[in-house]
Amino acid sequence: MLNLQNKKIIIATHVYTTGPAQDLRDFLRSEKVGKLLYIGHPLFFQPKLKGSGYELYFGNTGEKKESYSKIKNNFGVWSYIRDFFNNIRYVIKNGRGWDLYIGSDNLNALSGLVLKRLGLVKKCVYYVVDYNPVRFQNRLMNKIYHKIDQYCVRHCDETWNLSARMKEGRKNYFNFSAGKQITAPIGIWYDKFARVEFDKVEKHTLVYMGHVLKKQGIQYVIEAIPAIIKEVPNFNFLVIGGGEYLADLKNLVDKLRVSKNVKFTGFVEDHREVEKMLSRCAAAIAMYERYDEHGNLSFTYFADPGKLKSYLAGGLPILLTDVSHNAKEIEKLGCGKIITPDKESIAKAVVTILKNESKLEKMRQNALKYARWFDWNLIFDKNLKRVLYEREIKMGKKQIDLCKYGQYKKDIFKKLNFHFQKGKKILDVGCGDGSDAKIFINEYRLRTSGIDIYEDKKIHSLRGFHFKKAGIYKIPFKSETFDYVFLHDILHHIDEKQQLYSNHIKGLRELKRVCKKNGYIIIVEGNRFNPLFYPHMVLLKKHNHFKQSYFRRLISKVFPTVHFISFEAHLYPPTFLVFFKFYESIMEKVPFLRSMRAYNVAIVRKGEADSI
The missing domain is CATH 3.40.50.2000 (Glycogen Phosphorylase B;)
Structure with missing residues (x-):
């Protein structure tokens, strides 16, 4: 879950119709970002458009300030240069200490790099909403445009391209492949x-x-x-x-x-x-x-x-x-x-x-x-989380010593790569001996509760852990109690003998009930046809792990918006660790093996449409 209440973000864009910059503005407002400066310039003369100006939003109070000039019919190269300087002027006018500047097109991104050099913003993103290697027929204009584009890609913290073809275009036409280029597709609400x-x-x-x-x-x-x-x-x-x-x-x-x-x-x-x-x-x-x-x-x-x-x-x-x-x-x-x-x-x-x-x-x-x-909530959440919190997450990983929990647990949480916010409430469903709960409490500093139909004696030694003996069909907590609901290899144990689809759905709906709006449900589930799982867990231990296709169909039935990932993680004999890590790299890098990876993961963000 993103925590933007203490963040200060700038968006600078040229405007004709609504587009990704406006959708990003709406997303940030819905997330109650601490302070948002939205700068808009008309792309060309159109009487219905406003002139250059800005909107300033304060997430904590809901206050809005707006200042736009009247549009003038004097567009040309100099008007875009004026927009470049206006960006800098508007930011200086509205204070310092901005966490992120997002410039939609190269001149707006270039303004952000100047502001970063001046120490007014910490990070800068170049948001590329349209691209063409032959943007102008005039060769000089085209060369200047792409030199600015390449400068921004090289020096911005990230470049968000709408498609991978934009990155390929720079490579194929200009032999340019520098910078951190991310594909951030167009979305919908x-x-x-x-x-x-x-x-x-x-x-x-x-x-x-x-x-x-x-x-x-x-x-x-x-x-x-x-x-x-x-x-x-x-x-x-x-x-x-x-x-x-x-x-x-x-x-x-x-x-x-x-x-x-x-x-x-x-x-x-x-x-x-x-x-x-x-x-x-x-x-x-x-x-x-x-x-x-x-x-x-x-x-x-x-x-x-x-x-x-x-x-x-x-x-x-x-x-x-x-x-x-x-x-x-x-x-x-x-x-x-x-x-x-x-x-x-x-x-x-x-x-x-x-x-x-x-x-x-x-x-x-x-x-x-x-x-x-392609829900905007998923796209913006994923990309903002990375660019805003990447350094904090990396620092956090240095502080969070997952190695002491063993190679298997370390692999699970490292590959899950989820940013848990300190102090939030999590429910560990099927908590067992509390091995995952221990990590939530001691490393992520979460307020942790757990349920299980069996009561393991070890869980009582966990300080700060709230346990209730219960099953998934009737979770003994009020609706919208938890910021996170977590399941690790539990879903296939619902109705283990009959494996009725209707009962699986019933269990998922109960998870949805106890999760807060805008909270996350994280389901980590073993894959039936993984080469290591199948002989050991399915044939020998008789576990009814799900096929990847069934897992995804099941989750998608209950939740309209899901982010699916898959990865390898097993408890390996230390003697053969190098060999098995090589096996993992093959499984995770070869695309056609995706459906056979050890763990299927569903990350669900509960929205307004998911209310019970």
């Missing part, structure tokens, strides 16, 4: 997205959302409609958005006499209304171009299109061209279908999905499951 049940979905409606331009390929969908309606007579195509190509599309609809099958909404300002429209549709389409008008790879090729995440969060399978970095992954995971921008390919894909209701329902389930991985 999964729990807030307006969704409907499958029986309320308009099962023959395809949707496009976005700016209506010729390059988006909407005309190919309209051209495909005569072929589609032969197989799906009540097919409808909903176009949400406005743009310069709208009139041409309406003419094409009239020409093909398919007006009853196409609806244009025009621009819809209320994003919540857009979400409602999306969720009622059956599937979505997104046709991106790989190359721009100059023959260079497009911005979309390097980016992480937010539109795709919105479609997925609504449960919509996507028909998409093979341009975005995740197109093949979306198809592989059964969330969509790769098409080519022509009427034949589109018609075939639409009919395949919309004519088969069971296939459509399965693809919608896959889309939602995939979308959960």
Whole structure:
């Protein structure tokens, strides 16, 4: 769990529409960050936008201060240089001792590096929300831009790229691979997205959302409609958005006499209304171009299109061209279908999905499951935790001597890599002899309680440990009592003889009940088909460890947003430790062995949507 109440953070960005910087601002406010300075500059002249300025938030009091200038129609190179100096001026005006500066684009990040050099900020992150090796056709401008980009990547504490292709672009075009470059994808507010049940979905409606331009390929969908309606007579195509190509599309609809099958909404300002429209549709389409008008790879090729995440969060399978970095992954995971921008390919894909209701329902389930991985809460929590607390965690690890608990326990907690906050309350479910509780009490300084159906005599020697004899179905604590709920090799012992799915679900729901909102449930569970576990624990000891697929399906059924990891950890004979550590390195580095690693771990953050 992040503790931001004593942190002071700055975000600097250029503004046109909402984007990752605004989502980060909203996340930090929801976490009640101690002090937040949000600096915004208009990207270009647009009367509806504000001029350069800032918003100052105080998390403890909820107070907000705002200061923006009036937008002026005098944009050019000098206006962006002015923004660079304004960043520094706004920060100086609002005090010193900032913990983190996050600059969205290279000039804003460069301001952060100057402020860090002046001692006004401790750490600086370069947040790259769009990237293209050929950003400008003017070679001098392009060279200057990328020199600044590379300087920021090299000197900032971290660079957050929306996709791995941004890092690859720097390497392939400029032979540049310096700096700590992290992939921080576009996210969605999964729990807030307006969704409907499958029986309320308009099962023959395809949707496009976005700016209506010729390059988006909407005309190919309209051209495909005569072929589609032969197989799906009540097919409808909903176009949400406005743009310069709208009139041409309406003419094409009239020409093909398919007006009853196409609806244009025009621009819809209320994003919540857009979400409602999306969720009622059956599937979505997104046709991106790989190359721009100059023959260079497009911005979309390097980016992480937010539109795709919105479609997925609504449960919509996507028909998409093979341009975005995740197109093949979306198809592989059964969330969509790769098409080519022509009427034949589109018609075939639409009919395949919309004519088969069971296939459509399965693809919608896959889309939602995939979308959960991109909840902004998970993305920001993970990346802010690393950049803000990395040094503290490393120092903490020097102070926390896990070696004295043995090689096995040391490996478990080291690879779990979870930052427990001192003084918080944790429930150790199935605490056994208290070996994990001992670490929570003595090393992490947590207020520790435990339950187990058996009462081991050793637990009474643990000072500061609150034990109750109880099972998982009826935990004897009030709802929302604990900041952390921890299970280590316990889940498969629920209903050990029958292993009923319904009983596993019942146990997980009880864990959810006693966990506080914004608290964490951490489940560490042995993997049935691990090469070392299976002969020893399953065949000899008759333990019913779960398969990884069942474990993930089970957890995802109860919790909408889960972070899954897997690792190797065993109690090895000291004589053969070197050999087994080599075995571990193979298991953890080879991707196709992921499903066989010793431990499956689920880290769940309980949000508002997880209330009982």
